[in-house]
Amino acid sequence: MRIKTLLRAIWYYCFIGGWKARTAYKANFAANIASLLLSVATYYFIGYSIIYQKGIIRYGTDSPLGFLLSGILLTRIVNPFRLYFPLTVKDFYYLYSRPVSPALILLQEWISAYIWFAGIEIVVYSAILASTQNLNMRPESLLAFITLCVLMNIGYNLFESGLTYITKKKTPILFARQAVHLLFSGELFPVTALPTPLQQIAFLYPYTWTYIAWRKILFAAITITDPDFIAFTAASLVMFLLGLTVFKIGYNEIYKKGLVL
């Protein structure tokens, strides 16, 4: 291959095609810029919190490794609900055109995701967590947590799907979900590492309470009457009801207006 051809190809890939692909849609362009800022912020707060172990104790552990592994484990556990929740615009008719309850179709998507993808990751992370950390938990609290966590995830995804049906905008909603989750959930760094105004926002985000309750169940053996667990229960129920309501509005919107525009 001639050098000139190679240079021309690189020029087209990097500048003409690449730049056009990134700027063709306003939403994509904004998402690219925002994700850059977001990743910088995330790594800053991870580093900041781990170096000083800032706020980890709020989650019932003083081990940065335990904090990080438990966060990643919970994310892997709920991922099948979040990533394999095909109630987005594209999958609407896939779910609703069959003479079977959409809930059953969703259930098979989740189970398949656990069997084929998430299951192995969960086992690996659980094994590492159990072998490296001093876990101290109550089975009844764990059971109650898993039940409520499923409820919250269903509610959260119904909320997101409903919002997509109403606005017919998938990319901005998907990005907003990922951005908010990364920054405010406490999955990778404690929310107490955030500046105070952002902390206040974080405590309004339902997943914040999920991660607090989850870690305190694993490391501090909290019961279901613990204030953090009660806050998590309330957040789950509110999220579920809100999700159902928004989804119902979204479904009616699609029924009336269709998916064409």
Next chain:
Amino acid sequence: MQSKAIVVDHLWKIYTGREKNIVALRDVSFSVSKGEVVGVLGPNGAGKTTLCLILSGLLEPTKGTAYIMGEDVKELKRKACEKYVALYLAEHMRLWNAFIRLPALKYLEAVGAIRCIEGDLKKKAEEALKKVGLWEWRNEWPSRFSAGMKRKLMIAETLMYELPILILDEPTVHLDPASCIEVWDVLKELARSGKTILLTTQNMEEAEYLCDRILLLSKGNIIASGSPHEVKKLMKYEKITVKVSPRSREFVRLLEKIEDIVEVMQVKDVEDGTLAVVRSIKGSVEPSTLVKLAKSAGLKVLLLSYEELSLSDAFRILLKGDKNENKDLA
């Protein structure tokens, strides 16, 4: 109405957008008898999928309504899908993820179990697999099937649901010709067994092969309807193929000057001359006229044939002109 599986009554669908509204269906009326196979033909954006979705209760009509087995779809909503209509949207359908690594026979049994079908599920799954011609592959995983085989399995799946009406939206889109023919044979077999089928397609050959009756849809209007033969007869035109020697484009210009020749559809220089296909008003252009014309230009006619327009030609002509004229032959 009892003998009718589907009745569409002055149906309108207008999609409202921020900048403009799109009329997807414009005062559409027709009916489908039980056991009939009706094809809805139309180009992209004609309103075919919109019609399928309304008939399945997944989309609200703006005006007018439709009845499925005598029940109003506006009342039924999604229950239309649960009670009467097996809807197959080629662009949106996927196999059940949880069962794609089961043998095909077990896949269908599992689907039947989830639908709570009563009776001997295994027997029903066997029958469905035989009907779609996948019996030989009953022990294979659907995840390993070709695209055509997956389509056939999905049609078998809709059979397992035991619903009286089958609505198929472009069932053979993106399939290779061999797979298309396989799917057509399955649908032909289903039609013979008395299933009511409404299918949308852009493929004239498919419509001609499968349908008792076709509806030509363009920009939300039914521009013609009838059996494939009737739609072709609807045309007052015929196709004349004429080959002259030696090669001559001048002859084509002379043809265009004949008043009853509506259009020159095709001109091709072949090895021993020039071949022209023209559309003319039926019976108006005599063979002797064309021979004389060729002679006057110093040419010899090697081939002259008259034939009926194909459904594809008829469709193209109907779309081009007479747009607002509803020609109902049914």
